[in-house]
Amino acid sequence: MVKVTASNNVKAECVEEYLAISKELVERTNADDAGCIKYELCRDVNDPLHFVMLEEWEDQASLDAHMKSAHFTTLIPKTGGMTAGPPTLTLLEKVF
Amino acid sequence: MVKVTASNNVKAECVEEYLAISKELVERTNADDAGCIKYELCRDVNDPLHFVMLEEWEDQASLDAHMKSAHFTTLIPKTGGMTAGPPTLTLLEKVF
Numbered sequence: 001m002v003k004v005t006a007s008n009n010v011k012a013e014c015v016e017e018y019l020a021i022s023k024e025l026v027e028r029t030n031a032d033d034a035g036c037i038k039y040e041l042c043r044d045v046n047d048p049l050h051f052v053m054l055e056e057w058e059d060q061a062s063l064d065a066h067m068k069s070a071h072f073t074t075l076i077p078k079t080g081g082m083t084a085g086p087p088t089l090t091l092l093e094k095v096f
Numbered sequence: 097m098v099k100v101t102a103s104n105n106v107k108a109e110c111v112e113e114y115l116a117i118s119k120e121l122v123e124r125t126n127a128d129d130a131g132c133i134k135y136e137l138c139r140d141v142n143d144p145l146h147f148v149m150l151e152e153w154e155d156q157a158s159l160d161a162h163m164k165s166a167h168f169t170t171l172i173p174k175t176g177g178m179t180a181g182p183p184t185l186t187l188l189e190k191v192f
Contacts, residue, residue: 003138005101005148019191026192042099042188052101052188054150092138092148095115096122 001037002063003092004055012049014082021075022051028071035062049084097133098159099188100151108145110178117171118147124167131158145180 010018022041029039035058044050057063066072106114118137125135131154140146153159162168 002141003150023192041191043191045098045187045189050186051191052186054099054188090146090148091141092150093141095137095139095147096119 001094002057002060003094004053004057004063005088005090005092006053006055007088007090008051008053008079009084010049010051010082011084015049018051018079018082021078022053025071025075028075029066029069032071033062033066033069035059036066097190098153098156099190100149100153100159101184101186101188102149102151103184103186104147104149104175105180106145106147106178107180111145114147114175114178117174118149121167121171124171125162125165128167129158129162129165131155132162 008018019041026039026041029036033039037056037058039053039055042052042054044052055063057066104114115137122135122137125132129135133152133154135149135151138148138150140148151159153162
């Protein structure tokens with residue numbers, strides 16, 4: 001299993017649109033992507049402009065396929081101008 | 097439910113000891129702490145000195161109680177000198 005945290009700081013004026021696109025991405029990913037164990041958007045309790053996608057995938061291949069999916073490659077570029085900078089992506093493996 | 101990511105950069109010479117203490121913390125927390133849904137240590141695939149504790153708690157009260165537990169207050173201070181800086185703690189709520 002591989003895990004990902006994808007962290008984004010969203011511009012205040014873009015939050016509503018960012019949430020709409022992210023909702024579609026979460027729904028499509030959970031419905032369609034083989035090997036997806038978890039894919040959920042979370043919001044920082046102490047910073048309402050900070051969002052983190054928490055992801056769990058069966059293996060690297062399923063994560064790679066997700067990032068090549070039509071929904072990912074269509075929706076992610078739409079959020080590019082809505083964030084204060086590039087996302088911080090961290091690929092994790094459980095130790096214990 | 098509340099979620100936490102607790103990120104630490106560990107000094108290379110301290111990794112073995114950090115892992116030993118973290119293992120005890122993970123085991124004690126999962127065994128003893130009411131309201132603990134998930135508490136696991138993960139390692140950054142691209143940075144072997146970067147560790148992230150991924151946590152899920154039933155509510156804020158169970159997280160608060162965890163941080164007052166004997167194992168937390170005994171073990172966490174032991175890791176203080178092993179890290180390159182203070183931990184980065186992020187408290188998260190699922191959006192969808």
